[in-house]
Amino acid sequence: MSKTYFDETHCAIGHPKSTFMQWMLTIDHKRIGIMYAAVMFVFFFVAVFTAFAMRLELFAPGGQYMDGDTFNQAFTLHGVIMIFLFIIPGIPAVFGNIVMPLMIGAKDVSFPRLNWFTFWLYIAGCCIALASLFIGEGVADTGWTFYAPYSMNTGTNVIMALVAAFVLGFASILTGLNFLVTIHRLRAPGMTFFKMPLFVWGIYATAWIQLLATPVVGITLVLAILEKYFGIGIFDPAKGGDPVLFQHLFWIYSHPAVYLMILPAFGIMSEIIPTFSRKEVFGYRTIALSSASIAGIGYLVWGHHLYTSGMSDIAKTVFSFLTFFVAIPTGVKFYDWVATMYQGKIVLSTPMIWALGTIITFAIGGITGITITMIGMDVHLQDTYYTVAHFHYAILGGVVFLMFAGMHYWFPLITGKMYNETKAKIAFYLNFIGFNLLWFPMFIAGYYGMPRRYFDYLPEFEIYHQISFIGAVIFISGLIYMFWVFFKGWTKGEATTPNPWNATTLEWHLPTSPPPLDNHSKVPYVDFDPYEYKHGEPVVKFNYETMQRID
C-alpha cells in the first residue's frame, strides 16, 4: 500500500513530528484545500445562525429579540462573512486547491509556499473580522457594501471590517496569481488549453478576475480607511468628495466578484453533467469560451447597481444594455448542459441531483436578475426583498448549491470513502424544499414593497415572513443533516475505488484513493479530450504503473 497525503506531507519549515504541526505547516495543495474547507464551513454556520436570528426577529412585526441597531449589525455580519469569508474565496480555495492540480496532472500548485502563506493570510483576515465584534462599538452596521458617507460617520468598528476585507482581498489575489501560473506552466505534457477539463477553465477565468478586479476594491477600502483616519475627503461631501464615487469603485470590483463566485461553480456543473450523463459534453469550446467572455463582459456592467444613485440616463441605458449582454454566454452554458443530458444515460447519483436542482434554482435567480436589469423595474424593486430573494437564489441556490454538489462529487476522491447515498438524497430534498420555501415568498413580499434591511414591517407582510421562517427551519435542518452524513461517511463509510463515478478527467486516474502525496505517481501524456465516452463507458484507460494508455 503506498502512502496517501493523509499519512505524509511536505512542510513549509522543516518537518515537525507532531501531526498537528504537520497540518499547520503543510504546503500540500490537497491538505491546504481541506483546511480552507474546515475553516470556511465553521464561518458559514456562524453566518447561518446570524441569519436565523434575523428570521426569528422577522417572524412577527414589531421588535422582539433585537433592536434596530443590533439588526443592522446582524445583517452586516451575515453579509460580510458570507461574501468575504465564505463564498468569494470558497470554491477556488477549496476545490481549486484540491482538485485543479490533479486535473491538469501537476504535482502541486506553482508556488506551494505562497499557497501556505495565503492560507494564513486568510486566517488573519478572518481573525480581524471577528475581533471587530468585540472591540470598540462592535461590528460594523453598514451592510457588507460599506457605502459612504454613512460608513464614514458611524461609530461602529468599520475600520477593522475594512482592514479585514482588504487582507482577505489580498489573499484572494495571491490565490488567483498562483492558479494562473499553475495553469499556464504545469499542465501535463500534451494538455493544450482546449484539452483542459471545464472546471479548470472556470478557475482560470476566475483567477483573472481575482487578479485584476480585487486591487481596485483593495485601494477603495484603503482610501476609505485613510478617509476615516485622516479625513482625506475623497468620499466626504463636506470636503467636496463624492460618495457615489465610492459606489463606482466598489462595484467595479464587486460586480465581477459575482462572476468570481459563479464561474467556478459553473465549472463544477460542467464536470458533473457529462460524468453522470455518460456522454461527451456538448459544446466544450463554447462552455470554455463563455467563461472567458463572462469574465470579460462582467467588468463593464457594474453600473446596474447605481440606477438609483444618480447617473445620467445615457449611462444607465448603456449599463442596462451591457448587463443584458452577460445573459447570452450564461444562456449558452445552460443550453450546452441540457444538450449534454439529452439522450445520455443519466445516472441520478447525489451529485447529479444537486446539479439538476441547481439548474432550477439558478434559473430562477438568473431570470429575476434580468428583471432588475431593466431600469424601470429596478427603480421599483431596488432595496426590496425582491432583490434579496434574487441574490439568495443566485448565490445560495446557484453557487453554494453547486459547491455542495462538488462536495458530494469529489468526496470519494478526497477521503477515499463513500457517504450513504440514500441519506445524502434525503438531505438534498430537505435543502431544496426548505430553500424554496424560504426565499420564494420573498419575491412576492418584495414585489409588494417589503423593503430590505428593515427589522420591522407592516402586518400585511407577516404571512410571507412566517412561511419563510418555516422554510429556514427546514433548510437549516437539511444543512446540518447533510454535514452529518458527510461526517458519518468520512468516519464509517465504505472504502471506494479511485474512480467510483466512471469519470474521465485526470483527477480520477490516480493510483490510489485518496491520492498519494505526490499526486499522479507518474504523469500521463494527454492526447485525449477531457470527456470521451463511448456507449456510456469511458474511452481512455491507463496502466496505473506506467500511466500509459491501454485502451
Next chain:
Amino acid sequence: MGHEYVPEIAIDRDGNEHEVQGWQGDFYGGKLGFWLFMLTEVMMFGAMFLALAYYNTLHPQDFLDASASLNRLLGGTNTVILLISALTMGLGLLRMRAGDVKGAKLMIWATMILAVAFLVIKGFEWTAEYHHGIFLMHDKLLPESTLPFGQKLFFGLYFSMTGLHGFHIIIGIGLMIWLLKRINAGKVSTEHHILHWNIALYWDIVHLIWVFVFPYYYMIGAGGATGGH
C-alpha cells in the same frame, strides 16, 4: 529546498518522451507570477488615477492652483534620483547575469542609497507643507477651512498617493536588504537569480508609477505659478 526535483518524463502512445514541467526551479513561472503581481499594482494605482482624473475634470482650476504650490524643484530632483536608481538596479541585474556578483552587490547598495535619498527629500517636502498648514487633519485641509473643495481633494489625493508610493519605496529597501542577505548566503547566484530579477522588476514598476505621479501632481500647474512655497 528540501525536496530535490528530478525532471519526470511522460511517454506518449508513439513512445516519444516529453519532459514534465515541475514547480521546482521554474524560472519562467517565477517571472510570470511576479509580472502578474505587478499588474495588480498597476490596477491599484490605476484606480487612484481614475479618482484623480474624475476630480480634475470637476475642479480644473483648483487643481492647477494647488499643483502650482507644490515644490517642483524637490519633486524634480526626486524624479531624477529615482530614474538613476532604476538604472543602477538594472545594471546590477546585468552584472549578476554576467557572473559579477560583487559588482551586482555594489549596484544594489547604490540603489538603496538613492532610495533613502528619495525618502529624505520627500520628508523635507512634507514637513514644509505641514508648516504651511497643508497636511492631513491639519488647518487648511479640515472641513471647516475655506480652501476651495478642489484643492482639498487635490491635497487629500496627493498625500494618499505619494504616501503609498513612499511606502512602496520603503518595502523596496527592505527587499533589497533581503536580496543582499540571500546573495551573501549563496542562495541567489548567477544561475539562480529569479529573486534579483523580480526585485528589479518591482523597482521598475515603483519608478514607473512615480513617472506618472510626478507630472500629474507637480507639473500640471507649472505654467501658472512662480513655483515653490
